[in-house]
Amino acid sequence: MPSPLAEAREKLARANRIIANEGVLDAFGHVSMRHPTNPERYLLSYSRSPELVQADDIFEFTLDSEPIKTPAQRLYGERVIHGEIYKARPDVNAVCHHHASSILPFCISGMELKPVYHLGATLGSAAPFWDSRDEFGDTNLLVVKPEEGLSLARALGKHDMVLMKRHGVTAVGTSVKMCVFRSIFSSRNAEYQVRGMGLGTIDPLRPGEIELAGKIANSTTGLDRAWEYWLQRLTRAGLLPR
Amino acid sequence: MPSPLAEAREKLARANRIIANEGVLDAFGHVSMRHPTNPERYLLSYSRSPELVQADDIFEFTLDSEPIKTPAQRLYGERVIHGEIYKARPDVNAVCHHHASSILPFCISGMELKPVYHLGATLGSAAPFWDSRDEFGDTNLLVVKPEEGLSLARALGKHDMVLMKRHGVTAVGTSVKMCVFRSIFSSRNAEYQVRGMGLGTIDPLRPGEIELAGKIANSTTGLDRAWEYWLQRLTRAGLLPR
Amino acid sequence: MPSPLAEAREKLARANRIIANEGVLDAFGHVSMRHPTNPERYLLSYSRSPELVQADDIFEFTLDSEPIKTPAQRLYGERVIHGEIYKARPDVNAVCHHHASSILPFCISGMELKPVYHLGATLGSAAPFWDSRDEFGDTNLLVVKPEEGLSLARALGKHDMVLMKRHGVTAVGTSVKMCVFRSIFSSRNAEYQVRGMGLGTIDPLRPGEIELAGKIANSTTGLDRAWEYWLQRLTRAGLLPR
Amino acid sequence: MPSPLAEAREKLARANRIIANEGVLDAFGHVSMRHPTNPERYLLSYSRSPELVQADDIFEFTLDSEPIKTPAQRLYGERVIHGEIYKARPDVNAVCHHHASSILPFCISGMELKPVYHLGATLGSAAPFWDSRDEFGDTNLLVVKPEEGLSLARALGKHDMVLMKRHGVTAVGTSVKMCVFRSIFSSRNAEYQVRGMGLGTIDPLRPGEIELAGKIANSTTGLDRAWEYWLQRLTRAGLLPR
Numbered sequence: 001m002p003s004p005l006a007e008a009r010e011k012l013a014r015a016n017r018i019i020a021n022e023g024v025l026d027a028f029g030h031v032s033m034r035h036p037t038n039p040e041r042y043l044l045s046y047s048r049s050p051e052l053v054q055a056d057d058i059f060e061f062t063l064d065s066e067p068i069k070t071p072a073q074r075l076y077g078e079r080v081i082h083g084e085i086y087k088a089r090p091d092v093n094a095v096c097h098h099h100a101s102s103i104l105p106f107c108i109s110g111m112e113l114k115p116v117y118h119l120g121a122t123l124g125s126a127a128p129f130w131d132s133r134d135e136f137g138d139t140n141l142l143v144v145k146p147e148e149g150l151s152l153a154r155a156l157g158k159h160d161m162v163l164m165k166r167h168g169v170t171a172v173g174t175s176v177k178m179c180v181f182r183s184i185f186s187s188r189n190a191e192y193q194v195r196g197m198g199l200g201t202i203d204p205l206r207p208g209e210i211e212l213a214g215k216i217a218n219s220t221t222g223l224d225r226a227w228e229y230w231l232q233r234l235t236r237a238g239l240l241p242r
Numbered sequence: 243m244p245s246p247l248a249e250a251r252e253k254l255a256r257a258n259r260i261i262a263n264e265g266v267l268d269a270f271g272h273v274s275m276r277h278p279t280n281p282e283r284y285l286l287s288y289s290r291s292p293e294l295v296q297a298d299d300i301f302e303f304t305l306d307s308e309p310i311k312t313p314a315q316r317l318y319g320e321r322v323i324h325g326e327i328y329k330a331r332p333d334v335n336a337v338c339h340h341h342a343s344s345i346l347p348f349c350i351s352g353m354e355l356k357p358v359y360h361l362g363a364t365l366g367s368a369a370p371f372w373d374s375r376d377e378f379g380d381t382n383l384l385v386v387k388p389e390e391g392l393s394l395a396r397a398l399g400k401h402d403m404v405l406m407k408r409h410g411v412t413a414v415g416t417s418v419k420m421c422v423f424r425s426i427f428s429s430r431n432a433e434y435q436v437r438g439m440g441l442g443t444i445d446p447l448r449p450g451e452i453e454l455a456g457k458i459a460n461s462t463t464g465l466d467r468a469w470e471y472w473l474q475r476l477t478r479a480g481l482l483p484r
Numbered sequence: 485m486p487s488p489l490a491e492a493r494e495k496l497a498r499a500n501r502i503i504a505n506e507g508v509l510d511a512f513g514h515v516s517m518r519h520p521t522n523p524e525r526y527l528l529s530y531s532r533s534p535e536l537v538q539a540d541d542i543f544e545f546t547l548d549s550e551p552i553k554t555p556a557q558r559l560y561g562e563r564v565i566h567g568e569i570y571k572a573r574p575d576v577n578a579v580c581h582h583h584a585s586s587i588l589p590f591c592i593s594g595m596e597l598k599p600v601y602h603l604g605a606t607l608g609s610a611a612p613f614w615d616s617r618d619e620f621g622d623t624n625l626l627v628v629k630p631e632e633g634l635s636l637a638r639a640l641g642k643h644d645m646v647l648m649k650r651h652g653v654t655a656v657g658t659s660v661k662m663c664v665f666r667s668i669f670s671s672r673n674a675e676y677q678v679r680g681m682g683l684g685t686i687d688p689l690r691p692g693e694i695e696l697a698g699k700i701a702n703s704t705t706g707l708d709r710a711w712e713y714w715l716q717r718l719t720r721a722g723l724l725p726r
Numbered sequence: 727m728p729s730p731l732a733e734a735r736e737k738l739a740r741a742n743r744i745i746a747n748e749g750v751l752d753a754f755g756h757v758s759m760r761h762p763t764n765p766e767r768y769l770l771s772y773s774r775s776p777e778l779v780q781a782d783d784i785f786e787f788t789l790d791s792e793p794i795k796t797p798a799q800r801l802y803g804e805r806v807i808h809g810e811i812y813k814a815r816p817d818v819n820a821v822c823h824h825h826a827s828s829i830l831p832f833c834i835s836g837m838e839l840k841p842v843y844h845l846g847a848t849l850g851s852a853a854p855f856w857d858s859r860d861e862f863g864d865t866n867l868l869v870v871k872p873e874e875g876l877s878l879a880r881a882l883g884k885h886d887m888v889l890m891k892r893h894g895v896t897a898v899g900t901s902v903k904m905c906v907f908r909s910i911f912s913s914r915n916a917e918y919q920v921r922g923m924g925l926g927t928i929d930p931l932r933p934g935e936i937e938l939a940g941k942i943a944n945s946t947t948g949l950d951r952a953w954e955y956w957l958q959r960l961t962r963a964g965l966l967p968r
Binding site for chain 4: 697
C-alpha cells in the first residue's frame with residue numbers, strides 16, 4: 001500500500017503532465033504541492049520540463065525553499081514562488097507557475113482578466129498584477145530571491161492567481177486538482193475574453209455569479225470529472241508517468 | 243441482432259465522442275437523444291466527459307429528467323436542458339449542450355451569430371439568446387431547475403440552437419446525426435464570421451439562401467458523408483467506444 | 485508495372501489525403517485530375533470525404549461530368565466545377581475545390597487575396613471573385629448545374645484560383661502536385677495576409693516579384709520537396725491510401 | 727566512439743527536426759552549423775524538408791557555399807545565407823532560416839518585433855529588417871547570389887536575428903542549441919506581442935531587462951532543459967533521426 005508521500009508524488013507528477021498536455025505549460029514552468037503530512041514542507045520536481053516529471057524526480061523542500069536532501073540534479077531557480085506562497089497562505093496546498101499563451105497578452109498589456117463564463121469563475125473575482133519593476137527595478141524577470149517571492153505572495157494576497165508583468169502567471173489551489181483546474185480553465189477564460197472583446201462590449205460575471213459559479217467550478221464533482229478526462233487524454237498521449 | 247435501444251446507445255456514445263474529438267466539447271457538456279421507441283423518454287450518459295462516454299454509461303430518463311433506474315453514478319446537473327426541450331419540441335430527437343470556443347465569444351459579447359457560408363445554413367436563420375439573469379438573477383449560471391430548463395426551451399422556440407449568455411450553446415436536431423452536424427458546423431461558421439468581420443463588412447446568407455442551403459446541409463447525403471469522416475477520425479484517434 | 489491510369493488514381497488519392505491532412509480540406513471538398521491519356525475525361529472520387537479517398541474510389545467522367553460507368557455510389561453534386569474548368573482551360577490538369585478556414589473570411593468579406601510572401605506567389609497576381617447571386621439569385625450556393633460551372637470557369641478566366649462568395653475556393657494547376665501546392669500555400673498566404681493587416685499596412689509582392697517568385701514556387705524542385713514532406717506526414721498520420 | 731563530425735551531424739539532424747516539430751519550420755527553411763573542427767566550413771543538408779533530414783543527408787560546404795564533395799542530390803538554393811553569415815560573424819556557430827507563421831506578419835507589415843516577456847529576451851534588443859528590393863529590385867525573393875547573402879549578413883550586423891521583408895527570418899546562435907532556442911522562443915514572443923497589442927499598449931522589456939533576461943534565456947541550464955523537452959516530444963512524434 002503506497003504511503004501518503006508516495007501517493008502525493010505520483011499525483012504531483014500527473015498534475016505537471018496534465019497541465020502541460022493541455023497546453024498551459026511548455027518547456028518551462030513548474031507545479032508544487034504542500035507535503036501531505038508535514039505542512040512545513042512542500043514537494044517540487046528538480047529542474048526539468050513539467051511534461052517529463054516522474055514521481056522520482058520530486059523532492060522535499062522547507063518553506064524557505066531549501067531541499068531536505070541536496071539532490072544531484074539542478075533545482076528550479078524560481079522555487080521561492082512556491083515557498084513564500086505556502087508561508088503566506090496556510091489554505092493553499094498547490095501552486096502552479098506557468099506562461100500560458102492565452103494569458104501572456106494580459107501580462108504584456110496590463111489588460112484586466114475577468115471571469116466571462118461560468119467555468120471562468122475558477123479565477124475568482126479578479127487576478128491582481130505584480131510587476132518586478134516596482135520593487136526591484138531591472139532584473140532578469142525571474143523570481144529567485146526570497147524577497148521577490150515574498151513580494152509576489154503579497155501581491156497575490158487572498159486571490160487565487162496573480163499575473164506577473166512581462167513574465168507569466170502563478171495560480172494556487174486548496175488542492176492539487178483545484179490548482180490544475182484553475183490553471184487550465186482560467187487560460188480558456190482568457191482566450192474567450194480576448195475574442196469576446198474583439199466582437200463588442202463584454203459583460204463579465206457579476207460578484208454574486210462569481211461566488212455561486214465558483215463554488216460549482218471548484219466542487220469535487222467538477223474537479224473529478226475534469227481530472228478523469230485529462231488523465232485519459234494524458235494516457236492516450238503516452239504521457240502517463242511510468 | 244442488436245435491439246433499437248442498444249443501437250441507439252451505441253450511436254449516442256459515438257456522437258458524444260465525435261463532437262468532443264472535433265473540438266466542440268471538452269471536459270464538460272453533454273449530448274442526449276430521444277428514446278428510439280418511447281418518445282416520453284430520453285437517453286443520456288451519467289456525469290462524465292463526453293469523450294469518455296460508453297454505451298453502457300447511458301441511462302433512460304423521463305421527460306421530467308428523472309432516471310428510470312437510479313444509477314450508482316452521479317448524474318449531470320443540467321439534464322433539465324434536455325428534458326424540457328424534448329417536452330416542448332416533439333420534432334427534436336437529439337440535443338447537444340456545449341461550450342465551443344468559437345461560439346463562446348458570441349455568448350460573452352452578445353454579437354449575433356449568422357450563417358456566413360453554405361454549411362453555416364445548418365444553424366438556421368438566427369440563434370436567439372437566453373440570459374439566466376432575465377428571470378433568475380444571480381445564479382451559478384447552470385441550468386439545473388425545471389423552470390430554468392423551461393425558460394431555455396422557450397427561448398429556443400422553433401429555432402435550431404440557442405446561445406446562453408456567459409455560458410454556452412444548446413443545439414438540437416431531428417436526428418443524432420443532424421445534431422452532431424449542426425454542433426460542429428455552426429462552430430466553424432462562428433469562427434469564419436469572426437474572422438470575416440475582422441476583414442470588413444460581412445454579407446451573410448439571405449433568407450432564401452438559408453432555406454435552400456439548409457436543406458442541403460441537413461440532407462442525408464451530407465450528414466452521412468460527414469459522419470463517415472468523423473467516425474474515421476475517431477477511430478484513428480483511438481476513441482471508438484469499446 | 486502499373487498503367488498510367490492506375491498511377492494517376494493512386495496519385496489523386498494521395499493528393500486528396502494530403503490536402504486534407506494539411507487542414508485545407510475537411511469533410512467536404514474534392515480534388516480531380518485530367519485523365520492521363522485521354523484529355524476529354526477527368527478522374528474524381530465518388531462522394532466521400534477527401535481524407536478517405538482510395539484509388540479504387542476514383543471514377544472516369546466526361547468533360548460534361550457524366551460518369552463513364554455509372555457507379556453504385558452517390559457522386560459529388562458539384563462535379564461540374566471540374567468538368568467546366570477542364571473544358572475552358574486545356575492547360576489545367578488538376579482542380580481542387582475546398583473551404584479552407586483561412587480563405588473563407590475573404591469569401592465572406594470580399595477582401596482581396598494578395599501574395600504577401602514569396603510562397604504566396606503560387607496564387608498568381610490576384611484571385612478573382614465569383615458570386616452565385618450575380619447570375620443565379622438565391623440558390624443553395626452549390627455549383628451543380630452546367631451553367632453554374634460554366635459561369636464559375638468564366639470568372640476563373642486565366643487565373644490560378646477563384647474565390648466563391650459565401651462558399652469557398654477553387655484552385656487549379658497544370659499538374660496534381662502544383663494544384664496541391666497552390667491549395668496549401670495560398671491558404672497559408674491568406675493567414676499571413678490577415679495577420680499582417682492586423683499589424684499595419686501590408687505591402688504585397690509587386691508584379692515582377694510575383695512572376696519571378698511564382699516560377700520558383702511552381703518549379704519541380706519546390707513541388708517535389710514539399711510533396712515528399714507532405715507524403716511523409718501522411719504516412720505518419722496513418723493516412724496513406726492502402 | 728563517434729567522431730566530432732559524426733556527433734555534429736547527428737545533432738544538426740535533430741535540430742532541424744525539433745524546430746520543424748515545434749511548428750517553426752515547415753516544408754521549407756533550413757538549419758546549418760559550423761564544422762566542429764574546421765571553422766572555414768559549415769554543415770548543411772541537401773535540399774529536403776527539415777523534418778526529414780537525417781545525419782547522412784548532411785554535407786560539408788566552404789564558407790563560399792561550395793560543397794566539398796558534389797553530392798548526387800540537389801542543394802538548397804539559399805545556402806549563401808549560411809556561408810555569408812559564417813564569414814561575417816566568427817562568433818556564430820549555427821544558423822536557421824525559417825518562415826514561422828507568427829513572425830511572417832511582422833515581415834509583411836514592417837511592424838517591429840520586440841521582446842515582450844522574459845523568454846523573448848532571446849531575440850535580443852531588436853530584430854533589424856532586410857528588404858531585397860533595396861539593393862536588388864524585383865527578384866524571386868530568395869537569397870541565392872553571394873551578394874544577396876552578403877547584403878543580408880550586413881543587415882544582420884551584430885544582432886541575433888534579421889527579418890526578411892515578404893520572406894521570412896534568419897536567426898543565429900553561438901551554438902546549435904541556442905539557435906534552436908532562439909528560433910522557437912522568438913516565434914512565441916511574436917505571437918504574444920501581436921495578441922498583447924490587440925489588447926492595449928504593450929510595454930516591452932527595457933534594455934537592462936533584455937540584457938539580464940537574455941543571459942538567463944541563453945544559459946546552458948535553460949537550453950539543456952528545453953532541449954530535453956523538445957527531444958522527448960520529437961521521440962513521441964516518431965521523428966527521431968534513425
